[in-house]
Amino acid sequence: MSAEAQSATGNVVTASDLSLRFDTNDGAVHALSDIDLTIQAGDFVSLIGPSGCGKTTLLRVIADLETPTSGDVQVNGVSPQQARLARAYGYVFQAASLYPWRTIARNVALPLEIMGLDRKERRARVERNLELVNLSGFEKKYPWQLSGGMQQRASIARALAVEPDLLLMDEPFGALDEIVRDHLNEQLLQLWDKTNKTVVFVTHSIPEAVFLSTHIVVMSPRPGRIIDIIESDLPKDRGLDIRETPEFLAIAHRVREGLRQGHSYED
Amino acid sequence: MSRIEKFLLLLACVTGLLSLFVYPLNTAGEGIASSPKLQVFCGLTLMIVAVGYALEETVLRYRLLAGIAICAVSLFGAWTLIAWLGIAADTSALAAESAQSGPGAGFWTASVAAWALGWLGVEQLAAVMSRNRLLQLVLRVVIPIVFGAWLLIIWELVTRGLSVPQVLLPSPSAIAERFANSTATLWVDFKQTFLKAVLIGYSMGCLSGFLVALLIDKSSFLKRGLLPVGNLVSALPIIGVAPIMVMWFGFDWHSKAAVVVIMTFFPMLVNTVAGLSAADHMQGDLMKTYAASYTQSLMKLRLPQALPFIFNALKINSTLALIGAIVAEFFGTPIVGMGFRISTEVGRMNVDMVWAEIAVAAVAGSVFYGLITLIERMCTFWHPSFR
Numbered sequence: 001m002s003a004e005a006q007s008a009t010g011n012v013v014t015a016s017d018l019s020l021r022f023d024t025n026d027g028a029v030h031a032l033s034d035i036d037l038t039i040q041a042g043d044f045v046s047l048i049g050p051s052g053c054g055k056t057t058l059l060r061v062i063a064d065l066e067t068p069t070s071g072d073v074q075v076n077g078v079s080p081q082q083a084r085l086a087r088a089y090g091y092v093f094q095a096a097s098l099y100p101w102r103t104i105a106r107n108v109a110l111p112l113e114i115m116g117l118d119r120k121e122r123r124a125r126v127e128r129n130l131e132l133v134n135l136s137g138f139e140k141k142y143p144w145q146l147s148g149g150m151q152q153r154a155s156i157a158r159a160l161a162v163e164p165d166l167l168l169m170d171e172p173f174g175a176l177d178e179i180v181r182d183h184l185n186e187q188l189l190q191l192w193d194k195t196n197k198t199v200v201f202v203t204h205s206i207p208e209a210v211f212l213s214t215h216i217v218v219m220s221p222r223p224g225r226i227i228d229i230i231e232s233d234l235p236k237d238r239g240l241d242i243r244e245t246p247e248f249l250a251i252a253h254r255v256r257e258g259l260r261q262g263h264s265y266e267d
Numbered sequence: 268m269s270r271i272e273k274f275l276l277l278l279a280c281v282t283g284l285l286s287l288f289v290y291p292l293n294t295a296g297e298g299i300a301s302s303p304k305l306q307v308f309c310g311l312t313l314m315i316v317a318v319g320y321a322l323e324e325t326v327l328r329y330r331l332l333a334g335i336a337i338c339a340v341s342l343f344g345a346w347t348l349i350a351w352l353g354i355a356a357d358t359s360a361l362a363a364e365s366a367q368s369g370p371g372a373g374f375w376t377a378s379v380a381a382w383a384l385g386w387l388g389v390e391q392l393a394a395v396m397s398r399n400r401l402l403q404l405v406l407r408v409v410i411p412i413v414f415g416a417w418l419l420i421i422w423e424l425v426t427r428g429l430s431v432p433q434v435l436l437p438s439p440s441a442i443a444e445r446f447a448n449s450t451a452t453l454w455v456d457f458k459q460t461f462l463k464a465v466l467i468g469y470s471m472g473c474l475s476g477f478l479v480a481l482l483i484d485k486s487s488f489l490k491r492g493l494l495p496v497g498n499l500v501s502a503l504p505i506i507g508v509a510p511i512m513v514m515w516f517g518f519d520w521h522s523k524a525a526v527v528v529i530m531t532f533f534p535m536l537v538n539t540v541a542g543l544s545a546a547d548h549m550q551g552d553l554m555k556t557y558a559a560s561y562t563q564s565l566m567k568l569r570l571p572q573a574l575p576f577i578f579n580a581l582k583i584n585s586t587l588a589l590i591g592a593i594v595a596e597f598f599g600t601p602i603v604g605m606g607f608r609i610s611t612e613v614g615r616m617n618v619d620m621v622w623a624e625i626a627v628a629a630v631a632g633s634v635f636y637g638l639i640t641l642i643e644r645m646c647t648f649w650h651p652s653f654r
Contacts, residue, residue: 065555093553
């Protein structure tokens, strides 16, 4: 049974009654409270909300980088830890976090080395994924020789090289300027269309969330909880121009309403 | 022309004129006519001054040529002055003690002129702007050599011109002579102290510091227990430890290597421990998402990240090791070794031999340090301080 066959039909991520409490010196912080969420194969799900609403924490729980206090999470039908050990997902962080002593090619090859793939396979995957993010020809460059946008693209190639069916992205374009961000958003959509992966995407930009997603999860802070899950009926094949259409603006409006409902605009 | 260059030109001009026409060359009252070569030097000095004033624009355009010419004249002057000191010493030895003649005011003004030219020449060379890689490299080597040469020249002129007693400060030429005459002894000492005590102690100290740091990293028990003890070891005074090491490991180099191990262990330990936690959380999380094992994340992330710290310790230790080994030899040693030689020759008032040993230590220490820096550059080329 291949992972693809399994994920093509079933739920990739299911969370029920999920809560997470951090015990700090200033008392307990409820980062997540009673989260119920189902993500199906092929979905592009955005988690949106103001800072401190737990969207990153939720992503980290799915990635087994945090352990929930109570409730149940399953990734590909198993626990997050088992999924992590089976390398079921690729994770893209807020910063590119490339290793400066490795060239771009060797950075992309890093997870493959850890997985123990042979040299030939590594080279093929590096070549394929760098091409996917339009970075062919930069294999021998070092990260610090590239612009911020190119570095982030390299880090996406690194996550894709693992060839996971699930891609977890934590504000990957947050540190980039709007022009580069638009461009990368478009590329990401094409990539998702081409590879048919499931994507969970954390952002605090409403246009970004609406433009990219099939499902938008609106969250609110103190305690971190889900306010609304909006299903988008925009066509899968969309260009940047769609952001001017009434349909797009209607969804954006609903997201904004959800955020207001969660008192996200107060204080 | 900058202010300093104008001042140096003026200085060279005044002192050159004084030597040529006013002051006598030696205390017996002979003029500069008694030394044709010095006359030539003073003439050249005045010529440079004249050219510098008259053709300022042209000189500034050809700084490289000007710099080479000025340095050459200044070194010629220095060489002539030192040679003259030798002749003066010979003739005064031939003559009776009563007729002894030392360098006079004219000699000193000529020395100042040569020194001012030397400075001016280096100033010109340092101001050369060139895109030529080879020229840049040559200048990077030549400028410190001329600079260092002038330090030695001043040392030589002062010690011999003022007849400073050997015991206080021997002249560089006396040290060089002693060096050349006792290379066999110096080599044996070098072998004993540097090639055995320093290198072996250094390798053992650094390696054990590194390995213990890895152990500490793995276990919080050791981190709490061993790190403070390591701290204690670093606080031990080597003056106190060295005699004990001699009692434990005997008179030969083993006890000196032990002192070096004690001195180098701790810097390597703390630096490596700090370096291993230098990776940020995101880089660590990345390894976790790959389900990397402890060894994998150590080899692929944390050790490379720790390299700048480790090289820091290697550099600090390279100087510590040399000091430790030399000082440790003051507390009992077979009749060989750099520290042994220094302590015994000082007792015999053979200060030139002490200086020869110091020279060996300085050169060996610098080369050692330079080698480590070179390797560091190759290994940590990616670090923001190099790239």
